[in-house]
Structures are given as C-alpha cells and as structure tokens.
C-alpha cells in the first residue's frame with residue numbers, strides 16, 4: 001500500500017467512526033427523549049439556544065440566556081442521572097475533537113488523518129509501535145549502555161529542537177537487530193506528540209511511491225509526492241533494502257532529500273549498509289548530503305550492542 005492509499009484508508013476509518021459514534025449518541029438520545037420530563041427540558045434548552053443565536057447583538061439578554069442554559073443543563077443532567085442515563089452517552093465520542101472525525105479542518109486534511117496513516121505504516125513495520133517512546137527504553141538490554149544512552153539522547157534532542165537545529169538529516173546505521181527501527185520510531189512518536197506532521201515508511205514503500213509517481217498521469221503526480229516533500233519529518237526505514245529501479249530510485253531519492261534540505265525539513269533514515277556501501281549504491285550528491293557533517297547527524301548502533309536477552 002502506498003502512502004496516499006494509507007492516508008485515504010485512514011480517512012475512511014475516521015469518517016466511519018464519526019458515523020458510528022453519532023449514530024450511537026442519536027439512538028441514546030431518542031431513548032432518553034421518551035421520558036417526558038427529559039424531552040421537556042431538552043426542548044427548552046434548544047429554544048434558548050435558538051434565542052441566543054437571534055440575540056447576538058444584545059450582550060445583556062444573551063448573558064441571561066446563557067445562564068439559563070447552564071442551569072437547565074444541570075437540571076437535565078440530574079434528571080438523566082435519576083433515570084440511570086449518563087449525559088456523556090448522548091454526546092458523540094470523537095477520536096479528534098478538532099475535526100469531529102470529519103477528517104477536514106479549516107479546509108485542509110486534519111492532522112489526525114496524517115497521524116493515523118503514519119501510525120499504520122509504523123505498525124506495519126514492527127508490530128505495535130504505539131508504546132515505543134524514549135521514556136520506555138530499557139537501556140539495560142544494551143551491552144554498551146552508556147554509549148546507547150548517549151545516542152538516544154542525541155536523537156531525542158534532534159526532535160525536540162526540530163525548529164532550530166542546523167541538522168536536516170539524521171542517519172542511524174548498524175547491523176540487523178540493534179534497534180535502529182526502534183530508535184526511529186521513538187523519534188517519530190515524539191515528533192507526533194509535538195503535533196508534527198510525520199510520514200513514516202520503509203525504503204521499500206518509498207520506492208514503490210517513486211514508481212507510482214513515475215508512471216502516474218501528470219495531474220496525479222503532485223498528490224503522490226506531496227506527503228514526502230511537505231511533511232515535517234520523513235522517516236525512511238531500512239534504506240538499501242529496496243530494489244534499484246533505473247532512473248527512478250536514486251534520482252527520486254536525491255531529489256527528495258535535496259528539496260527537503262533546502263526547506264530545512266527533517267529526514268531520518270535507518271540502514272544496515274556501511275558508509276562505503278551507501279557511497280557505492282547511491283548518487284554522490286545524495287551521499288554528500290547525508291554524510292556532510294554540517295547538515296547531517298550520524299549514529300552508529302553497532303552489531304554487538306544488543307544482548308541476546310532482549311525480550
């Protein structure tokens with residue numbers, strides 16, 4: 001699945017949730033309104049709200065009405081309690097209060113859709129990624145725990161100072177199973193907690209996106225490439241695992257990193273490859289960006305760091 005599909009899927013799920021919680025709240029309301037006293041109070045509040053809308057210009061009478069509404073709401077709540085109905089059961093429980101699960105906010109796609117899409121991609125890489133956080137890291141499982149702690153701190157600072165750091169790229173190197181993906185997911189989760197727009201994908205998925213872009217009609221190209229160009233943090237997992245498509249993989253990757261660097265957007269990459277292997281595999285312009293110490297940070301988690309006892 002490519003990112004646009006994942007995002008559309010996330011949007012579908014969010015809107016389906018909206019319909020579900022609204023239907024549930026509606027059914028509860030219909031049930032509650034069968035009680036005459038409840039219906040009476042409910043209608044009174046509705047009337048008052050209507051008056052409030054009419055009275056917008058007169059501050060004094062509005063104040064009275066507002067107070068009246070608050071009082072009536074309290075009465076209603078009490079009355080519902082007597083009938084063992086929770087007021088909260090009559091209100092839809094949205095996932096996102098900002099867009100009320102419509103997926104749109106101020107004319108644009110709400111951040112909750114992007115966040116959900118990113119979470120889906122993160123989870124598809126490595127099981128449940130939601131509890132992967134800097135605060136939960138157990139450094140005791142690392143042989144060289146002081147070194148790893150330091151590496152995690154550098155990564156954490158990179159995310160915390162995302163607006164001010166001069167570094168645009170963060171590359172995590174090391175063998176299989178040393179926790180590169182884990183560290184990157186910590187970074188992605190922290191960035192999302194800070195309400196950043198994060199796009200997370202494996203190099204394989206990104207490569208598929210490049211291929212889609214390459215073969216898409218002109219009018220659709222922008223929609224495909226937009227998330228990886230505009231997101232505040234792009235996480236690419238396992239660079240080097242992707243197939244090399246001629247005239248696609250390397251030029252597109254170079255273009256993406258270049259564009260992102262020009263607009264100071266952050267890119268985090270993990271790879272099993274050594275620096276020499278990266279140099280050999282990709283365009284020298286891409287390597288010079290990724291390996292240039294004035295704009296890029298590199299962390300090496302070496303192969304023997306993780307003890308066998310991990311989980």
Ligand SMILES: [Zn+2]
Pocket residue numbers: 096097098099100101102103104105110111112113
């Ligand atoms: Zn939302």
